[in-house]
Amino acid sequence: MNVLITGGSGFIGRALCARLAAGGHRLIVLSRRPAKARPLLPVDTRVVASLDEIDDDEALDGIVNLAGENLFSGRWTAPRKDRLLASRVETTAAVIALARRLRRTPEVLVSGSAVGFYGDAGDAELTEHSSARRKDFGYRLCDAWEQRARDALSLGMRLCVIRTGIVLGRDGGMLAKLWPMYRLGLGARLGKGSQWLSWIHIEDMVTILERALETPGVDGVFNATAPNPVTQRGFHRALAAAAHRPAPWVAPAPLLKLMLGELSDMLLGGQRVYPRRLEDQGFVFRFPRLEDALADLAG
Numbered sequence: 001m002n003v004l005i006t007g008g009s010g011f012i013g014r015a016l017c018a019r020l021a022a023g024g025h026r027l028i029v030l031s032r033r034p035a036k037a038r039p040l041l042p043v044d045t046r047v048v049a050s051l052d053e054i055d056d057d058e059a060l061d062g063i064v065n066l067a068g069e070n071l072f073s074g075r076w077t078a079p080r081k082d083r084l085l086a087s088r089v090e091t092t093a094a095v096i097a098l099a100r101r102l103r104r105t106p107e108v109l110v111s112g113s114a115v116g117f118y119g120d121a122g123d124a125e126l127t128e129h130s131s132a133r134r135k136d137f138g139y140r141l142c143d144a145w146e147q148r149a150r151d152a153l154s155l156g157m158r159l160c161v162i163r164t165g166i167v168l169g170r171d172g173g174m175l176a177k178l179w180p181m182y183r184l185g186l187g188a189r190l191g192k193g194s195q196w197l198s199w200i201h202i203e204d205m206v207t208i209l210e211r212a213l214e215t216p217g218v219d220g221v222f223n224a225t226a227p228n229p230v231t232q233r234g235f236h237r238a239l240a241a242a243a244h245r246p247a248p249w250v251a252p253a254p255l256l257k258l259m260l261g262e263l264s265d266m267l268l269g270g271q272r273v274y275p276r277r278l279e280d281q282g283f284v285f286r287f288p289r290l291e292d293a294l295a296d297l298a299g
Contacts, residue, residue, distance in 0.1 A: 002059055003213065004098075006030045006091055007066030007112070008045075009037035011172025012164075015206045016064065017041050023210075028054065030067065030091075051098045059104060062213050065111040065149065067091040076137065076262045085141055088112075092148040099155055108158040110212045111149035115165050115198050115225060117142035120269030123196070127276040128163075128221045138266060146221075158219050160212035165225035165273060169202030170297055175239075179298075182239050188249035190256065193233030195270035198225040201287035201296070208278065223275045227288050232270065235290065242294035 003020060007013045008029035017027055021042035031037035034047040041047065048054065069087040074080055092111060099106050116138030118126045124133055132139045142163070152159045168175045181187050200208075208224045230238070240247030256264040275283070287293040 001025045001061035001213070002028070003062050003064060004028045004030065004054070004060050004095075004106075005064045005066065006095060007068065008064075009033075009040050010066060011169065011176075012167055012202070012205060012209075013066050014040055014171070015169065015202050016066075016209050017045060019206050019210055020213075021045065028060075051094050054098060054102075056101055057103050060099075060102060060106045062108040062110070063095055063099065063106050064209060064213060065092055065095050065109060068112065068145075071266065072263070074263075075260060081137060085144060088141065088145040089148050092145060093151075096148070096151045096155070099152065099157065105155050106157060108160070108213060109149060109152040110160045110162060110209060111146070111152075113142045113146050113149075113161050113163045113221075114138070115163050115223065115271045115273045116266070117146070117163055118271045118273065120265065121196075121271050123272060126223075126271055126273045128223055129276075134269075136265060136269075137262065158216070160219055161221045162209065162212065162224045163221060163273075164205065165198035165200050165223075165229075165271075167200055167202055167205050168293055168297060171202075173202075175297060178239065179243065182243040182245055185245040186249065187236060187240055187243070187245070187247060188251040189236040189247070190232050190251050191253035191268045193231060193236060193250075195232050195268060196229050196272035197232050197235050198223075198229040198271055198273035199235070199290065199293070200224055200226050201285075201293040204285050204287055207286070208283070211283070218281070220277065222277050223273050224278075225273045225275050226285055226290070226293070227275055227279065228290065229272050229274070230290050238290050238294055242291075242298045 027045045119132045119134030119139040121133035
């Protein structure tokens with residue numbers, strides 16, 4: 001397949017590009033900084049700074065849309081919220097506009113989202129059929145992102161929306177930041193620790209995206225989370241055990257709220273999410289349990 005990937009130089013995107021290139025697919029990656037992106041991507045990847053560089057007669061078979069500014073790279077001021085929203089919605093709109101002007105419409109759009117769509121949901125068990133329990137900024141961000149992606153349906157494209165949990169991998173994401181701290185014995189539980197954390201190993205994440213791209217008949221919303229979510233307390237203890245360090249520290253909720261403002265809601269709240277549609281379709285997770293995932297990544 002000829003595949004366009006937005007966000008291809010990010011943590012998840014790099015792993016996906018490596019997998020797709022190894023499978024023989026030809027890749028085009030959209031990046032705001034092509035010179036920095038090229039060394040991170042498979043050798044034959046074409047990197048473009050704008051979708052305008054793709055001609056109308058280009059033959060694209062599929063698009064994977066992962067672009068979006070990092071939610072955790074700064075406090076959620078009003079201007080920053082606007083940037084977070086625009087980085088997702090405007091890129092998705094640009095992808096749809098590209099698909100519309102191409103002489104041959106791509107067959108499939110695989111578009112990112114996140115389990116933040118469900119809002120801070122307490123202990124509720126959430127599946128793809130669940131509605132948002134709290135319409136906070138995380139929900140509004142994901143809902144706007146998904147709604148724009150649904151414009152692909154009017155073009156006759158197959159659409160897969162992937163609601164991603166916390167992706168665990170060696171080369172980026174949350175674990176890459178936490179692991180050095182836990183190895184030093186400085187890892188801390190966040191708040192009371194009773195909030196739920198829905199996670200997934202990077203290998204399973206990439207397999208879900210690859211499956212959505214390559215498999216005719218697969219469409220709709222999928223929760224990209226392992227089938228065994230954990231509380232933040234459980235995650236803290238498991239990560240400390242994987243690092244062979246004690247876990248006595250706590251980051252109190254008032255301190256997190258003071259330091260991070262509204263962003264702290266994402267750390268002190270959570271979602272207990274289950275990948276029901278994937279399981280119903282026979283998907284088998286390589287790393288269904290957190291302890292096994294951490295053992296693999298720590299090794």
